[in-house]
Amino acid sequence: MAGVWILADNRDRTLELLNVAAGLAEKLDTKVAAFLWNDSQLAEDYIAHGADEVLILPSLEEDQPLEAYIPTIVEEALRQDPDIFLVAATARGKEMAARIAGRLNTGLCSGCTALQFDETGKKLIMERLVFGGAAVQTVTCLTRPQMATIAPRTFAPAVPLGDRTGQVRELAAGLPGLVRIVDRKPKAKQSGDVSDAKVLICVGRGLEKEEDLALVRELANVLGGELACTRPIAEELHWLPEETYIGLSGQKVKPDIYIGVGISGQIQHVTGIRDARLICAINRDENAAIFEVSDYGIVGDLYSVLPELTREFKRALGAGKE
Amino acid sequence: MLRIITCFKWVIDQADIKTSPGSRELLLDRASYRISDYDRFAIEEAVSLQEQHGGSTAAITVGSPAARKSLKDVLSRGPEKAYFVNDPSFDTLEPSQTASILASAIRSQLEYDLIICGEGSGDLYAQQVGPRLAEALNIPMTTCVSKLTVYGTQIIAERKLDDGIEVVAIPLPALVTVLPEINTPRIPGLKDTLAASKKPVVDIKATDLGQSFEPCLQTITILASSMERNGVKFSADGADIRKFVEVILKTGNIS
Ligand SMILES: Cc1cc2nc3c(=O)[nH]c(=O)nc-3n(C[C@H](O)[C@H](O)[C@H](O)COP(=O)(O)OP(=O)(O)OC[C@H]3O[C@@H](n4cnc5c(N)ncnc54)[C@H](O)[C@@H]3O)c2cc1C
Numbered sequence: 001m002a003g004v005w006i007l008a009d010n011r012d013r014t015l016e017l018l019n020v021a022a023g024l025a026e027k028l029d030t031k032v033a034a035f036l037w038n039d040s041q042l043a044e045d046y047i048a049h050g051a052d053e054v055l056i057l058p059s060l061e062e063d064q065p066l067e068a069y070i071p072t073i074v075e076e077a078l079r080q081d082p083d084i085f086l087v088a089a090t091a092r093g094k095e096m097a098a099r100i101a102g103r104l105n106t107g108l109c110s111g112c113t114a115l116q117f118d119e120t121g122k123k124l125i126m127e128r129l130v131f132g133g134a135a136v137q138t139v140t141c142l143t144r145p146q147m148a149t150i151a152p153r154t155f156a157p158a159v160p161l162g163d164r165t166g167q168v169r170e171l172a173a174g175l176p177g178l179v180r181i182v183d184r185k186p187k188a189k190q191s192g193d194v195s196d197a198k199v200l201i202c203v204g205r206g207l208e209k210e211e212d213l214a215l216v217r218e219l220a221n222v223l224g225g226e227l228a229c230t231r232p233i234a235e236e237l238h239w240l241p242e243e244t245y246i247g248l249s250g251q252k253v254k255p256d257i258y259i260g261v262g263i264s265g266q267i268q269h270v271t272g273i274r275d276a277r278l279i280c281a282i283n284r285d286e287n288a289a290i291f292e293v294s295d296y297g298i299v300g301d302l303y304s305v306l307p308e309l310t311r312e313f314k315r316a317l318g319a320g321k322e
Numbered sequence: 323m324l325r326i327i328t329c330f331k332w333v334i335d336q337a338d339i340k341t342s343p344g345s346r347e348l349l350l351d352r353a354s355y356r357i358s359d360y361d362r363f364a365i366e367e368a369v370s371l372q373e374q375h376g377g378s379t380a381a382i383t384v385g386s387p388a389a390r391k392s393l394k395d396v397l398s399r400g401p402e403k404a405y406f407v408n409d410p411s412f413d414t415l416e417p418s419q420t421a422s423i424l425a426s427a428i429r430s431q432l433e434y435d436l437i438i439c440g441e442g443s444g445d446l447y448a449q450q451v452g453p454r455l456a457e458a459l460n461i462p463m464t465t466c467v468s469k470l471t472v473y474g475t476q477i478i479a480e481r482k483l484d485d486g487i488e489v490v491a492i493p494l495p496a497l498v499t500v501l502p503e504i505n506t507p508r509i510p511g512l513k514d515t516l517a518a519s520k521k522p523v524v525d526i527k528a529t530d531l532g533q534s535f536e537p538c539l540q541t542i543t544i545l546a547s548s549m550e551r552n553g554v555k556f557s558a559d560g561a562d563i564r565k566f567v568e569v570i571l572k573t574g575n576i577s
Contacts, residue, residue, distance in 0.1 A: 102457035107538030300558025
């Protein structure tokens with residue numbers, strides 16, 4: 001037996017992995033299997049998007065975290081011997097993948113950002129960022145299955161392929177694990193989502209006071225964009241929600257336009273915007289590192305630049321609409 | 323009595339990474355090393371739990387002999403004993419090897435109730451060693467811990483996940499990996515540094531472990547990531563700001 005397996009926390013991530021998995025399965029002349037739990041309704045959906053087989057994990061006891069599926073998944077992997085096993089690099093996905101790889105005694109490329117298939121060696125050539133984003137490591141897996149966790153939104157979601165059929169198979173329940181959930185505090189959904197925004201206005205510590213966010217918000221409104229920030233703004237000053245900070249330990253984003261305001265451009269931040277189409281920056285220090293990774297920059301004090309910039313954008317956009 | 327092990331890695335200081343002019347090759351020869359930032363939170367958590375509950379804290383690292391410099395540093399942060407698993411071949415380990423070596427050393431030499439690791443290393447940041455180590459030792463574990471409390475023979479850990487907080491109870495012995503927000507590591511003073519020189523270090527050689535550790539993952543290259551962009555700069559005067567707006571609207575797909 002063989003196959004390309006995928007495991008992801010939710011539908012969006014699953015569709016992204018289905019997209020890559022389908023291409024790989026074709027090259028290996030094998031099938032795509034996707035794991036699913038809770039919502040067996042999605043099985044047909046996954047099949048329509050490229051899965052040949054959907055492996056349904058049995059429902060868990062109330063106090064069991066998703067990681068309790070690890071023994072069941074490992075057992076199935078030992079039986080089926082997949083060629084490739086891709087896992088979404090969410091917080092849980094990363095833990096599950098590392099533990100599964102540990103039990104299967106196989107290699108895992110963590111946080112894979114790009115991959116190619118080497119036809120001769122039947123190997124994945126995988127890239128990942130190291131040294132806080134300053135360098136790219138290219139790795140290959142020497143053992144089976146070849147495993148990788150894939151950062152959210154690295155690949156576009158699969159599109160429905162019309163008339164497809166596939167198998168749905170339920171796996172047997174395992175024993176409950178020793179880790180028990182005693183409480184859950186779901187995060188309240190916030191309105192704007194920086195990860196999908198086309199235009200991002202991102203603020204850093206160059207902003208002096210929380211009230212001054214209004215200046216930035218005005219520019220965002222004119223451009224129809226969302227507000228984002230650097231880590232200190234969210235984690236130390238708490239001026240914006242944690243989900244809105246960008247970088248290595250925050251969100252990775254791919255907007256059409258990123259405008260960084262009062263941001264120095266440390267590698268840990270900049271790593272999160274490397275895929276932006278256009279990077280712009282406003283900083284009063286002409287030697288700020290952010291300018292080295294920007295397409296267009298304005299050297300100046302944000303307190304005088306922002307109001308004028310907002311006014312100019314408003315005028316230009318208004319004129320275009322007339 | 324709570325016996326804690328904290329694992330740490332001696333990594334290249336990112337600030338010292340240079341690239342050779344005109345190429346993507348990394349120049350690391352002159353780089354200095356430091357205890358991985360993420361591991362400092364693990365060390366602090368171990369030491370502060372010991373202060374609350376008594377018991378002991380041991381620090382362990384796997385590395386090449388050059389990593390010996392890390393021992394005094396780690397001991398100045400509070401652990402009372404350091405274990406140094408070293409071999410010249412241990413400078414390019416991939417995560418599955420590091421985890422197996424740690425597991426082998428811990429099984430043969432250390433007793434423990436709780437193992438605390440950082441969320442990932444400051445250099446490779448693969449986030450695998452903690453989870454793999456727990457599997458190798460066959461103990462329960464959890465990751466992304468932002469708050470940790472010990473109650474007798476179990477721990478309560480708050481995990482910060484993508485969709486909210488999950489609080490879990492785990493019986494000891496167990497392993498956790500902790501996030502930076504869990505604490506603020508203290509900065510060692512002169513007294514701590516002096517005390518560190520007197521603390522015991524246990525040397526463990528590869529040959530003491532009586533097995534070999536084959537890699538599962540092979541690195542083909544590590545190259546500087548290029549982020550080259552246009553790099554056009556405008557001044558803050560009115561005419562320049564208008565030009566800036568023009569190019570952004572033209573190239574940026576805004577309507
Ligand atoms: C392990 C690790 C992980 C990290 N992960 C992240 C991450 O995911 N995301 C992240 O953002 N950071 C992260 N960081 C922190 C990162 O290294 C930087 O400290 C942070 O990004 C700096 O934020 P900043 O640019 O807002 O502030 P600063 O570095 O303080 O820069 C402020 C800038 O504003 C400019 N400025 C000041 N006043 C004005 C003015 N009036 N007008 C115009 N410009 C002005 C200054 O010239 C300066 O360049 C991480 C750090 C570590 C060690």
